[in-house]
Amino acid sequence: MKPSGFDILYEEGPCLVVMKPSGVLTQAPPHIDSLEMRIKEFLKQRDGKTGRVYLGVPHRLDRPVSGLMVFAKHVRAARRLAEQFEGRLVRKTYWAMLEGDVQPEEGKWRDYLRKVPGEAMAEVVDRNHPNGRIAILHYRVLKTFSNRTLVEIQLETGRTHQIRVQAASRGHPILGDLQYGSTIEFGPDVDDPRERAIALHSRRLAFRHPMTRERLDFEAPLPAYWEGRQLDS
Secondary structure (H helix, E strand, C coil), X not given: CCCCCCEEEXXXXXXXEEEECXXXXXXXXXXXXXXXXXXXXXXXXXXXXXXXXXXXXXXXXXXXXXXXXXXXXXXXXXXXXXXXXXXXXXXXXXXXXXXXXXXXXXXXXXXXXXXXXXXXXXXXXXXXXXCCEEEEEEEEEEEECCCEEEEEEEECCCCCCHHHHHHHCCCCCECCCHHHCCCXXXXXXXXXXXXXXXXXXXXXXXXXXXXXXXEEEEECCCCHXXXXXXXXX
């Protein structure tokens, strides 16, 4: 039985690594479609479960973002994965297509971010702001185009919309990210604007298996629409 609406890249014991499509919420209330709901429904049908299906969600990706995610099928595994994320022991690598020419070609972005009250977005604030939390990422340019730059990003912290905000604040919004000022369309056409993709992809995820402690390292290919629409111009 194959899953619908997501792909499984790895499953060993309680550890599950999947490919999240863009346009899908990681979690949502029961009456709203989400990746969590899709995985639970798949496991319930495949494994013939009659009761509730447990699924631990130790991290999240924004709705318009695609790529690798790890989930846990029991509480102890979920707790151990969460501890790795909280301890910054998980290596998270993203690819992003940014507007403009990013210079220098390699560097570190360090800001203080806060969640905007009453809105699903974040902003850069002064380091002395009472609600500001430090946000650090490292980037390197992979390829440049006439009006855009493909970069690889490694997160040192994990703040709300961190990559999106830090890039946009430097005049390099992620392609398709209208919320943070992008002027270039990206991804497949959709009827619901909330399902639009942005050019941000969780490319690589490295962590230890929560039970065996084996070091695991996964890399996810880019969605087809990156090549078809963006990387050939």
